[in-house]
Amino acid sequence: MAKQDFIPVILGTDINAYGMARSFHMAYGVTSRCIGKGKLFMTNYSDITTIKVVENLDDPAVFADEMIAFARELKEEADKLVLVASSDSYAELVIRNQDKLAPYYELPFVAEKWIDELLYKDRFYALCEKHGLDFPATYIVTKDNYESPQLPFGFPVALKPADSIAYLEASFEGKKKAYIIKEQAELERTLKAIYGSTYTGKMIVQDFIPGDDSNMRVLNAYSDQNGKVRLMCLGRPLLEDCTPSLVGNYVAIVNEYNEEIYKQYQQFLEALGYTGLANFDMKYDARDGKYKIFEINLRQGRSSFFTTGSGYNLAKFIVENLVYGKHEPVVYAKTEHLWLGVPKEVALTYTEDKEAVRYMKKLIKEKKYCMTLQYDADKAIKRWWHVRKYYKQYEDRYKQFYEQKGNL
Structure with missing residues (x-):
């Protein structure tokens, strides 16, 4: 059997992992190989993923050896393996083991020399100050x-x-x-x-920057191995997850075009020589008219499927660069689209900005929206049952935990 050009290998089995697997499948029709500590329904019952369980995969003492062994299992099936991570901890493990993993995987990650400056928020804010990025x-x-x-x-x-x-x-x-x-x-x-x-x-x-969730912004970026930014996609979150353990995760995002933000953060990333995926969270402060950065994730964010769903497939930018050696000019995403991480009714009920609610209704009516786990090409009955149950539980979560922020 002929080898594939590449196989996606995804660290983790959660909704973020599924979003990347779906992105790879949408662009290239390939099955992603997930590897993680356990099986989660998002990827477990899927037709577009397989799962390998390594219960102590997050142990730094075994991580590199396990990943190299997995690569050797797959080497007869594809010319290249493209590795992405679905969590901060997995991203850190990859970055700290790049020298060991690079002979086996294509790695869309930042160089290890930057990890502590970016990962620890106190150091990150010092870096922001040096490069002129506003923060609270x-x-x-x-x-x-x-x-x-x-x-x-x-x-x-x-x-x-x-x-x-x-x-x-x-x-x-x-x-x-x-x-x-x-x-x-x-x-x-x-x-x-x-x-x-x-x-x-x-x-x-x-x-605390006043205002509801619609004042937040989330920026996804991909930079090639020469440290040149190739994609920037900005989203305006309208609602955050109210689950205590998931506070800060977004559940409704509309795309937004802001050339000033794009240029500012492109300059920041290129000044560092940043490589790979990056995800920024920031908030608009109406008191001084500035967008203030909270953090950077050294991977795609949990809600980053809003980028792929709006027509800017994250996986394609990675593969075209790392597998096929292409270096296209930077793309500043500009489109109208809604991504949802909760049922439509929940998003429309709990979003505080009424103008945003009207805009969401417009996009829903025009069918310009998506949900990460609802993929027509992946409709196994058992998986679909779990997906419906997962989304429906948010009705009860918002009734129990939701707290208005607009009056704070």
């Missing part, structure tokens, strides 16, 4: 000074870990991915709970 007023909390922090700005504030990967491993009552804190006593209680756990890293306290 920030106060750094450590395990040594958390008991009575004296903030240089008022409440409400946002609270989040500087080291999101280490924070993910911590366990304590009331844990959230990120927090909106309304008073000093609440801040001190929350910090006490966090530092009473296994987490010892820094915490970031930031001036």
Whole structure:
């Protein structure tokens, strides 16, 4: 049997992994090989993925060896293997093992020399300041000074870990991915709970930028191996996930064109010589008219299928560059499209910006929308049942957890 030009290998088995598998399948009709610690329904019952389970895959001591062994299993089937990651922890493992993995995989990732500067938020903000990217007023909390922090700005504030990967491993009552804190006593209680756990890293306290979720922006980018940006796609989130462990993840995004943002972040990435996928989260601050950066993910984001769904297939940009050696001019995405991570009714009910609701209704009526897991080419009955159940559970989650932000 003739070899394939390439096989996509995806670290993880979640909705992000499925979004990338769907992107590869839409562009090239190929089946992606997912490898992860366990099976999740998003990829488990799919006709466009296979899954290999390695229960300790996230152990740095075994990761590289397991990935090399997997590559050797696949080498007779394809000329090249294209590796992408669906989580921060997997992305970090790839980046820190690039020298070992590069002989076996095509790697759309940033060079290891940049990882600590970009991964740890306190260092990232220093880099932003150097390159002229705006970010919210920030106060750094450590395990040594958390008991009575004296903030240089008022409440409400946002609270989040500087080291999101280490924070993910911590366990304590009331844990959230990120927090909106309304008073000093609440801040001190929350910090006490966090530092009473296994987490010892820094915490970031930031001036809360007022406004609902529609003031957020998310930017996906791909840069080739010469450090030149090839794709930028900007989205305007209209609603965030209200599930405590998933706060900050988007569930409704419309595409938006902003040439000023595109040029500013292209200059930033190219100044670093950044390579591979990048995902930025920022928010518009009406108080001074600036877009302020929160973080960078060194991979495609959980909601990044909005890029592929709107006609700018992320997988195709990677493959055309790394497999076929093409170096096309940069594309600034410009289209009208809606991506949903919850049922239409949930998005329309809980989005606070009424003009945005009207725009969503228009796009839905024109059938200019998509949902990552709803793929007509992948309709196995068992999978479809799980997909419907997954989306429907958000009706109850929003009734239980949703909190308006527009009045904060």
